[in-house]
Amino acid sequence: MITIGSDIPTIGCIKANAHALARYAALCQEAGIVPMIEPEVLINGDHSIERCQEVTARNLRVVFQELAEQEVMLEGTILKTSMVISGLKAPNRAGVTEVADRTVQTLMRTVPPALGGVVFLSGGQGNVESTAHLSAMNQRWGDKTPWNMTFSYARALQQPALDIWGPDNSKVEEAQQAFLTRAKMNSLASTGDYTEESEKAA
Numbered sequence: 001m002i003t004i005g006s007d008i009p010t011i012g013c014i015k016a017n018a019h020a021l022a023r024y025a026a027l028c029q030e031a032g033i034v035p036m037i038e039p040e041v042l043i044n045g046d047h048s049i050e051r052c053q054e055v056t057a058r059n060l061r062v063v064f065q066e067l068a069e070q071e072v073m074l075e076g077t078i079l080k081t082s083m084v085i086s087g088l089k090a091p092n093r094a095g096v097t098e099v100a101d102r103t104v105q106t107l108m109r110t111v112p113p114a115l116g117g118v119v120f121l122s123g124g125q126g127n128v129e130s131t132a133h134l135s136a137m138n139q140r141w142g143d144k145t146p147w148n149m150t151f152s153y154a155r156a157l158q159q160p161a162l163d164i165w166g167p168d169n170s171k172v173e174e175a176q177q178a179f180l181t182r183a184k185m186n187s188l189a190s191t192g193d194y195t196e197e198s199e200k201a202a
Contacts, residue, residue: 001040004047004055004087014062022066025077034116035072036152038080039063043124045087049094053084053102060110074114080152081107082123083133100136104145113146120149122156127182128199130156131189138192150190157182 002009002017021037028035041056060081067074084102086093094102107118122130130153137149160182165175181202188194 001042002055002059003042004045004051009055009059011058011062014059015066018059018063018066021063022070022072025067025072026070029073029076034076034078036078036080036119037063037067038121040080040082040121040123043082043085043088046089046091047087048090049084049086049098049102052086053106056082056084057106057110060106064110064112074112075116077115078117078119079111079115080119080121082121083125083130085123085125085133088124096132096136097140099133100140103133104137104141104149108145111147115147118145118147118149119152122151122153125156127156127160128185131182131185131194134186135189135192135194138190140192142192148190151186153182153186157186 002014017039021039025035025037039059041052041059047055067077083099084106085099111118120130120134125133130151134149134151142149157179161175161179164171164178185194185198185202188198
C-alpha cells in the first residue's frame with residue numbers, strides 16, 4: 001500500500017513494494033496460479049486528484065518494470081488497482097467524470113495492453129460512489145481500452161449487508177438482499193449501464 005503525504009511516497013518505497021508484488025506474481029505463475037497484484041494508492045489524506053494521478057502513474061510504471069524483470073507473463077496476470085481520486089479530506093474532491101477520465105488515462109499511459117484484466121478495489125470509497133466511478137469509466141472509455149475494467153470490491157459490496165445483519169441476526173434475508181443489490185449495481189457498472197435510476201429501482 002502506498003500512502004500519499006508531503007514527502008511520501010519515496011521512490012525507494014515504491015520500488016520495494018513493486019519488487020515484492022513482482023516476486024509474488026512470478027511465484028504464483030510458477031505454481032500455475034493466476035496472480036492478482038494490488039499496488040494500492042491509499043485514499044487517506046487531503047491530497048488533490050492531480051497528486052494522486054502523479055503518484056499512481058509513477059507507482060504503476062515501476063510495478064510493470066519489476067514484472068518484466070521477473071519475467072511475469074502479463075496475459076496471465078490481473079491488476080487490482082485503486083482509482084485516481086482525491087483524498088478523503090481534500091477540500092474540493094473531484095467529481096465522477098474527472099475520476100473516471102484521470103483513472104483510465106493513467107492506466108492507458110502505464111499499463112501494457114497484454115495484461116489479462118483490470119479490476120478495481122473500492123479503497124474506502126462510499127458504496128454508491130465506487131459504483132458510479134466504475135460505470136463512468138466503462139461508459140466513457142469501455143470501447144477504447146485493451147482490457148476489461150470491472151470490480152473486485154469487498155467493503156463496497158459487504159458493508160450494507162453487515163450494517164443490517166450485524167446488529168440483528170434475524171435480518172439474514174434483508175442482509176442478503178442488500179448484498180445482492182450491490183452486486184447487481186456493480187455488475188451494471190462493469191458494462192457502463194449503471195445509472196442513478198438503477199439505485200432507485202433496486
